[in-house]
Amino acid sequence: MAKLFEPNAQFPPRRDIERLAKYARGRKIFEGKPAEVYERASEILRGTPFTKQLRQLYIAVNLMDALLTKPADLLVGEAPTYESGLPDASPQQRAINRVVEENDLNQTVHEITIGGGYRGDSWLKTYYAPRVDFSEVRAAGYDFDEPMPEPIIEAVDAACVFPEMSRGSRKRFRAVNIAYVEWVTVTKLPGIDRYLLKKEDRVYEEPYLVVERHLPGYIVHERFKLISNGYDDRFDIPIRVYMIGEQVPTGRSEDVIKTGVPHILVHHVPYKTVDDTWEGISGIEKLESILAAINDRLVQIDYILWKHSDPTAYGPEVEIEGDADGSIRFGGKYIPVTKDDVAPGYMTWDSQLDGAFKELDILLGLVYQISETPQWLFGTTLAEDKGGSGTSHTDGNAIKARFMPILSKVKRIRVHVDRAIRDAIWSAQLLENFANEGVDGFEPYEPVYPKINWRDGIPKDEKTEAEVFQIRTGGQATLDVKSAIKRMDGVDDEQADAIIQRISADETRVNGTVDSTVFNGGSSAGGSG
Known part of the structure; x- marks a missing residue:
């Protein structure tokens, strides 16, 4: 099978234009800048005196920002714990803790959950390199200490990822390409132009295609010239396209890198999936027309109130x-x-404002229903069917029942995030061992596939849980001190051990050490009396 990026091919590929346009539309709506919404209202009033007024009164209500952020908050608002299943002092558990902390994985999960919400897809890349970029320092010739490489897990812009499918599969990838356009400043002075005084007129930028092709066990770097070929606007958002020209040197010391990992180091994190395509489904694409109608209705109400405030x-x-x-x-x-x-x-106009507001209530209710998010979850309600305030339940089970729609959504998102994060942590361990093979001072270890203990973000009724445990165990202890500290404070094993040591030191300082013979002697004296 041919590679995706070769001379005379199109970039981005024609098959990916719709996906990239969906990403761009989703981001505009998430940012509160839905250009296509304005076009919907302006088409109705085109050629009338109201067109100019519509531009001034246009209102963009950014509902999706809050609706897409809330699942991310519930997913990692209470930090999950990452475990190897081995003792706390084991090199595997220490390596997992190090990878999680140094890469800020909880923040990464929060960001890719929001990004996947308006795109449908997120990607994680694992690689082994220095975390601090000293390229500018090196180019300037300054002295610096060469940084030590380490495992890095970071998000990749989904618009720059172009996977190649395995033959006969809709889900498996044989290669994953990370490709983007790099603009290089060029000074061209052909012929007599070299004698011109005004040479800045001859400075321009040339586009180059940078490709990082990930294969199982290898990473291949390529670079091509690009020729601009207009725009593709078949899906409402214009996407700039190019023709791929000749291949040129990458400027790297080596173009083929062996990773030592038997799988691809780029991990897909879809927001929601079906079985007939690898592409994820965003939380925005099925709401675009409803969001446009909400903004149009608000513009109409605002125009009516403004127009007739001084009739x-x-x-x-x-x-x-x-x-x-x-x-x-x-x-x-x-x-x-x-x-x-x-x-x-x-002179007044019967503008049917009651009907406009009722339609707005219905449209807002549809947005929350399709988003599987109770409106009262945000602390206030707008639509007529408010569904209660969400604060009338004090029992833990009753609260979870009220939160069931959003919790089910978070669990669905978690399935994809959990797999990708665990794969990335495991890949980081494999990379670290392969890159440090034979290096003095490095202690090799057997990588383990980690387990992540997620929390649902809902406050627990600890008293009710303790009563249930006591009944089921006949009053026996069900939780050791260390596990209790880890669960209640959201800390790892090392931090829990430090807390226990400080507690023991406090008890020793307050109570001191008592010889057991004192109690034995007291008992004997009491018995003889």
Whole structure:
């Protein structure tokens, strides 16, 4: 099978244009800048005097920011724990703790969950390199200590990832390409132009395609010239396209890197999936038309209220001393009528505001329902069918029942995130051992596939849980001190051990050490009396 990026091919590939346009639309809506929403309303009023006013009154309500952030908050709002299943002092557990902390994996999970919400796809890349980039320091010729490489796990822009499918599969990848356009400043002075004084006119930028092709066990770096070929606007958002030109040197010391890992080091994190495609489904794409209707309805209501806040008046023609044209001045316009019509009045329009607000309630309710998010979860409600406040339940089970829609959604997201994060941590261990093979001072260890203990983000009723445990165990202890500290404070094994040591030191300092013979002697004396 041919590679995806070769000379005379198109970049981005034609098959990916729709996916990239979906990413761009989703990001605009998430940022509160839905350009296509404005077009929907302006088409109706095109050619009327209201077009200019619509531009000034346009309102963009960013509902999706809060709706996509809430699942991420519930996913890692209470930090999960990462375990190897081995003793705390084992090199595997220490390596997992180090990878999690140095890569800020909880923050990464929060970010890819939000990003996947408006794109549908997120990607994680694992590699072994220095964390601090000293390329500019090196280029300037300054002295510096060469940084030590370490396992790095970071998110990759989904718009730069182009997977190649295995033959006969809709889910498995035979290769994953990370490709992006790099613009290079070029100074061109052909012929007599080299003698021109104004040489900045000959400075321009050339596009190059940078490809990082990930294969099982290898990473291949390539670089191509690009030729601009216009835009593809078939899916509402214009996507710039290029023709791939000749291959050029990458400028790297080596273009083929052996990773020592028997799988691809780029991990897919979809937001929601079905069985007939690898592409994820975002939380926005099925709401685009409803969100557009909500913004249009708000624009219409705002225009009606603004237009009729100072309506045109009519009444008898009256002259007032000091007025230039002799007419009565209101905030709006005043229309003089005949003397027979002496009763002044206002010209108003039955704008059906009640109907507009009812439709807005329905549209808002649909957004929350399709998003599987109770409206009261945000502490307030807007639609008429408010569904309660969410605060009338104090029992833990009742609270979880109320949160069931959003908890089910978070669990679905967690399935994909859990697999990708565990794969990334395992890959980091494999990379670290392979890169340090034979290095003095490095203690090799057998990588283990970690386990992540996630929390649902809902406050627990510890008293109710303790009562249930006591009944089921007949009053026996069900939790050791160390496990209790880990669960309650969300700390790892080393931190829990440090807390236990400080507790023991406090007890020794307060109570001191008591010889057991004191109690034995006291018992004997009491018995003989």
